[in-house]
Amino acid sequence: MKALIYQNNSIKFREKENPKIQSSRDAIVKVKLSSICTSDLHIIRGAVPQAKEGIVLGHEFVGEIVELGDGIKNLKIGDRVSSNCETFCGECYFCKRGFINNCEHGGWMLGCKIDGCQAEYIRVPFADTGLTKLPENVTYEKALFVGDILSSGYFGAELCEIKENDTIAVIGAGPVGLCAMASAKTFLAGKIIAIDIDSYRLETAKKLNLADYIFNPTECNIETEIKKLTSNRGADGVIECAGSNSSFEMSWKIARPNSIVAVVAMYEENQILPLPQMYGKNLIFKTGGVDAVHCKTLLDMISKGILNTDFLISKTFKLDEIEQAYKYFENKTDNCLKVAIEY
Numbered sequence: 001m002k003a004l005i006y007q008n009n010s011i012k013f014r015e016k017e018n019p020k021i022q023s024s025r026d027a028i029v030k031v032k033l034s035s036i037c038t039s040d041l042h043i044i045r046g047a048v049p050q051a052k053e054g055i056v057l058g059h060e061f062v063g064e065i066v067e068l069g070d071g072i073k074n075l076k077i078g079d080r081v082s083s084n085c086e087t088f089c090g091e092c093y094f095c096k097r098g099f100i101n102n103c104e105h106g107g108w109m110l111g112c113k114i115d116g117c118q119a120e121y122i123r124v125p126f127a128d129t130g131l132t133k134l135p136e137n138v139t140y141e142k143a144l145f146v147g148d149i150l151s152s153g154y155f156g157a158e159l160c161e162i163k164e165n166d167t168i169a170v171i172g173a174g175p176v177g178l179c180a181m182a183s184a185k186t187f188l189a190g191k192i193i194a195i196d197i198d199s200y201r202l203e204t205a206k207k208l209n210l211a212d213y214i215f216n217p218t219e220c221n222i223e224t225e226i227k228k229l230t231s232n233r234g235a236d237g238v239i240e241c242a243g244s245n246s247s248f249e250m251s252w253k254i255a256r257p258n259s260i261v262a263v264v265a266m267y268e269e270n271q272i273l274p275l276p277q278m279y280g281k282n283l284i285f286k287t288g289g290v291d292a293v294h295c296k297t298l299l300d301m302i303s304k305g306i307l308n309t310d311f312l313i314s315k316t317f318k319l320d321e322i323e324q325a326y327k328y329f330e331n332k333t334d335n336c337l338k339v340a341i342e343y
């Protein structure tokens, strides 16, 4: 089969042997649509030490089951499925509590420690927990982001413990931030404020009705603007999806006292928690890699038209063009949000 291989801080599109079932809970999936994630770029840049040389990259995909291990009872050959970006056993201490990101037998494996999805076929371990069957009316395009960025945005909204009519600020209107805004609406947030330095992304949030207000920190004082909208209190919850030094500082500055700051972003540098300055604000910080445990719920909401992420696909490439797709995504050509790779 054809596959995109990571080697020596670069990528190569070449032939590779098809994957085989190795354990009773494995499935082989024929990939129908996949995407490229910022994390794939982190691997290529050498910023993910656990990434293995020679693996197939990619962990965001949907496809059709073509082979199943004999331990899998909840799926069948021919099922159209979306895959979780995390591999998890469902049985260990952490999995039982829903903290699948810390599964004792899994974690971020696909496209990092074992072969991923940017190939014609992929072996998915613990397929009974990691694959979710698509509702009949949900296309591959509509389901593509369920297992990774939509789950991450939803995770941020969930961490915020949003109450009805809350004003929620989302820093970063990239793919994850836009998914966090859409998710915050499902938790009945009243006002959603999108903050980004990229005006195209802000306009997208406004145009798609994902945000009620948009602010660019290079054009205004964000703290002042948010205070104006919240009777001088600050946001009832903040979801930080940008990942820069100034965005972390902004996240706690714009939060009202006694609120939750949910940090979904991944930083490349340490951040400072200036406790003396924050004293008396009584904030709760929650951080983490996504516990993507709501794939079925998210697919049901997509099926009912409550959530929609297909607008994120800025351009679709053929598998043969995947190296080109990486450049397009990395350079944000034509304001690209995400790319889809079709097979």
Ligand SMILES: NC(=O)c1ccc[n+]([C@@H]2O[C@H](COP(=O)([O-])OP(=O)(O)OC[C@H]3O[C@@H](n4cnc5c(N)ncnc54)[C@H](O)[C@@H]3O)[C@@H](O)[C@H]2O)c1
Residues within 6 Å of the ligand: 038, 039, 148, 149, 152, 171, 172, 173, 174, 175, 176, 177, 195, 196, 197, 198, 201, 217, 241, 242, 243, 244, 246, 247, 263, 264, 265, 266, 267, 288, 289, 290
């Ligand atoms: N926790 C998880 O499990 C998880 C999962 C997926 C992604 N992530 C992380 O979430 C973050 C967002 O992912 P993405 O794919 O949307 O990335 P992205 O880079 O496309 O989006 C980040 C956005 O933040 C904006 N931004 C940068 N500096 C800013 C600033 N100072 N103020 C306001 N906005 C600013 C950028 O313009 C961009 O639009 C990344 O850090 C990514 O690594 C975390």
Ligand SMILES: [Zn+2]
Residues within 6 Å of the ligand: 037, 038, 039, 059, 060, 085, 148, 149
């Ligand atoms: Zn990812």
Ligand SMILES: [Zn+2]
Residues within 6 Å of the ligand: 088, 089, 090, 091, 092, 093, 094, 095, 096, 102, 103, 104, 105, 106
């Ligand atoms: Zn586990």
